[in-house]
Amino acid sequence: MRIEWWKIDRVRPYQNNPRHNNAGIDAVAASIQQFGWRQPIVVDETGTIIVGHVRWKAAKKLGLEKVPVHVAKGLTETQVRAYRLADNRTAALSSWNYDLLPIELKSLQGTDVDLNDLGFSTDELARLIEGFDSLEDEPQPDRPPEKLIRCPKCGHEFAWRQ
Numbered sequence: 001m002r003i004e005w006w007k008i009d010r011v012r013p014y015q016n017n018p019r020h021n022n023a024g025i026d027a028v029a030a031s032i033q034q035f036g037w038r039q040p041i042v043v044d045e046t047g048t049i050i051v052g053h054v055r056w057k058a059a060k061k062l063g064l065e066k067v068p069v070h071v072a073k074g075l076t077e078t079q080v081r082a083y084r085l086a087d088n089r090t091a092a093l094s095s096w097n098y099d100l101l102p103i104e105l106k107s108l109q110g111t112d113v114d115l116n117d118l119g120f121s122t123d124e125l126a127r128l129i130e131g132f133d134s135l136e137d138e139p140q141p142d143r144p145p146e147k148l149i150r151c152p153k154c155g156h157e158f159a160w161r162q
Contacts, residue, residue, distance in 0.1 A: 001070055002070065002071070003040050003068050003069070003070055004068070004069050004070075004071070005066045005067070005068055005069070006047075006066060006067060006069045007065060007066055008056070008059055008060060008064060008065060008066060008067050010047055011041060011043060011047055011049060011056055011067060011069060012046075012047050012048050012049065013048075013049050013053055013056065013057075014048050014049050014050070014053070014084065017049075017053055017084070018085075019053070019088045021053055021054045021057070022057070024054045024119065025054060025057045025058050025061055026058075026061075027117065027118065027119035028054045028055055028057075028058040029058035029059075029061050029062050030114075030117035031058075031117065032055070032058055032059065032062065033062065034113070034114075034117060037067075037068045039052070039055065040052070040067075040068040040069055040070040041055050041056050041067055041068065041069050041070070042069075042070050042071075042072050042083075043069055043070070043071055043072070044071070044072060044075065044080050045071060045072075045073060050072055050080055050083055050084050050087075051083070051084060051087040051088075055067070098128075101128060102128050102129055105118075105120075105125065105128055105129055106129055109129070
């Protein structure tokens with residue numbers, strides 16, 4: 001896959017994009033700032049976005065002059081339209097594993113990662129992490145029983161109260 005750096009104004013949004021995506025702009029902008037570009041914007045041979053509208057909008061918000069682009073050459077107009085829809089729809093088909101998500105969030109607490117930059121609201125973060133304490137905590141008689149969970153990435157053990 002060839003990645004090129006284009007001036008941001010050379011990239012054009014698809015005017016009939018059926019996806020409402022403005023809610024993700026701030027989170028994607030924060031991600032670009034913290035982690036850099038890890039996914040290019042995919043455009044057709046005319047420079048129109050196939051996938052990456054939110055990345056493009058986040059780059060505009062950040063005032064970036066250039067963005068990484070992959071030109072998807074050789075696709076028919078039908079394939080471009082189908083790819084645009086499939087890319088957005090397949091993301092919506094995924095769901096969270098709520099046994100593992102709190103472990104991952106808890107493991108990031110106290111690091112240089114701002115959990116608010118991950119796209120979860122403050123209320124969502126509180127609900128996900130609430131009741132998720134390290135094993136060093138004293139037992140709480142008013143809480144449900146604990147289930148011991150080991151983080152698959154770091155190996156830390158946590159008590160999970162549902």
